[in-house]
């Protein structure tokens with residue numbers, strides 16, 4: 001049987017690149033499109049070193065309908081995994097137009113081009129952020145979404161609505177909405193990982209940059225939350241687990257399930273201080289940190305119930321927080337300047 005071609009938008013980014021590796025390992029043929037606004041082509045060399053395969057890459061903006069259509073015409077695409085998007089919460093507050101245009105605009109163009117070319121299967125990168133401030137944890141897929149606190153989150157909610165409407169309008173579509181919790185970690189080879197621009201917003205890249213000496217000190221945002229140690233609790237999931245979750249989702253789409261929604265997390269909550277301690281222990285490195293005030297918009301506790309993904313796609317995270325800390329550090333120390341091409 002011919003191998004299936006999977007269009008991966010944003011496939012040179014952090015989660016996309018790890019997913020491309022798992023796709024190749026599972027005998028799919030990834031076709032990557034990316035506009036390089038938050039990634040580098042050096043990723044292609046790394047993918048090739050890990051897998052022995054250099055995936056096809058077309059530099060384009062997903063909002064460019066003509067360019068995207070050309071890619072569909074030149075391939076026999078079985079499914080699209082739609083990672084392309086901007087993801088900085090802070091930037092989205094400063095530049096809401098950019099986020100609405102890029103994230104929603106690219107999704108609209110993609111769906112139109114899929115329709116024009118008769119492609120029926122899509123996996124969409126949503127986020128735990130769609131749940132807003134949780135009324136209770138763990139979070140179930142059936143919990144209400146909306147009531148977001150920033151434009152980034154709002155784009156994810158609105159794209160979910162667009163996809164749900166599409167599922168009603170066209171029952172032949174197969175749509176998987178994946179709500180990621182907090183992806184961290186890196187490929188165990190140390191060849192691929194997260195390469196944020198400028199000063200990181202997220203906890204793990206900040207920790208690794210302090211560990212490698214690029215940043216002097218980590219600030220822990222608040223220790224007066226109603227949690228056991230007072231710091232916020234999140235569900236950190238290894239990026240390779242997340243990548244494997246996409247392969248399992250593609251297999252599900254072959255059953256033509258219509259619309260499906262899964263939380264992709266571990267089901268385990270870890271506080272900021274627990275993460276710092278795990279990092280120190282796993283890597284035998286001291287992290288210089290101090291407690292400061294709360295960061296606006298942070299919710300105290302956020303972790304997933306993952307029963308649905310286990311039951312329906314056989315997904316269960318294999319890596320624990322120590323593995324995540326080891327692999328994040330392995331990537332950072334081998335690539336102190338990131339991909340740097």
Ligand code: NAD
Pocket residue numbers: 009010011012013014015016033034035036037038039060061062063082083084085086087102106125126127128180181182183
């Ligand atoms: P990333 O920035 O590393 O990857 C996104 C990729 O998309 C980048 O390579 C970027 O260049 C590309 N891109 C952006 N806009 C584009 C456009 N209009 N056309 C073509 N390419 C475009 O981010 P990531 O962490 O890999 O996240 C992937 C997806 O998962 C995003 O949609 C993000 O919102 C979502 N997500 C991420 C997290 C997280 O914490 N990393 C959590 C939940 C959801």
Ligand code: UFG
Pocket residue numbers: 087089127128129180181182183201202203204206218219220221222231232233234272295298302
């Ligand atoms: N934190 C610090 N110091 C830092 C950075 C973060 O103490 O320098 C704390 C935060 O206050 C929070 C925790 O570490 O309590 C995790 O923060 P992150 O910024 O790493 O992650 P968030 O949970 O805030 O958000 C991330 C992504 C969102 C995504 C969400 C999904 O940034 O885009 O996970 O749950 F939607």
